[in-house]
Amino acid sequence: MDDDLDDGAFDDGAPDGIGDDAESGRTRLEAELREAAAILDPVPAELRRLAVEAYALHDLDAKIAELTFDSLVDAIPVRGAVDVPRMLTFHAGGLTVDVEVTSHGIMGQLLPPQSASVEVLDGPRAGAALTADDMGRFTSGARPTGPFALRLRAGGEVVVTEWTRA
Incomplete structure (x- = not known):
């Protein structure tokens, strides 16, 4: 046996x-x-390639939230300030996404306030899944190490922010 x-x-x-x-x-x-x-x-290589390409299109109809404010570019620096958080503002239609990136992670808020699922995209794999509360607030204890974007799902709508460096 x-x-x-x-x-x-x-x-x-x-x-x-x-x-x-x-x-x-x-x-x-x-x-x-x-x-x-x-x-x-x-799995045939061609089938694997087609699967990857199809997945890349799964948010094809998502609205793109444009970066309208970046504290690295638009803000006046404060002399002597150390470890200043980076402030980012994105707009898509009537939705505003304010994001603060610090050495401790990400904090953000959706305006108008609404609950939503938020995903931090920082590479080809799925990122951290977060939840925005009824006031539109969300946090992540992990700071992105490279370029990142946010994918928001609220009210049957998908919004993806422009990619930016942390």
Whole structure:
């Protein structure tokens, strides 16, 4: 008989102390099945390319919020100020997004105030998922390390800010 069947990989969680082994056995089995599928039936490169391109278009009808104020460009610097937060304002139609970027993260507010889901985009992977409260306020404890944008979903509408550097 196969040794894998005897090592508890398919244990049903009975009270014999092998429950943790069952989870690791399932994880190991899943990894082996994924590896076998990748070898025996790999995703064609053309299909993978088309999937990536299709995903890139999933927010094609999103409104673009234009950067209308950047404290690095538009504000008068204060002599002696250290670790000054960067203030950004974006506009899209009747929506204003005010963002403050500090060494501690991001704080923002939507005007007019409304609840929304907010996603911090900082690369090809999905970013931090945030929620704006009823007053339109949202925060993230992580500061973007490079270029970033915000994707807002409120009232069935999608708004994406212009990309800017943190």
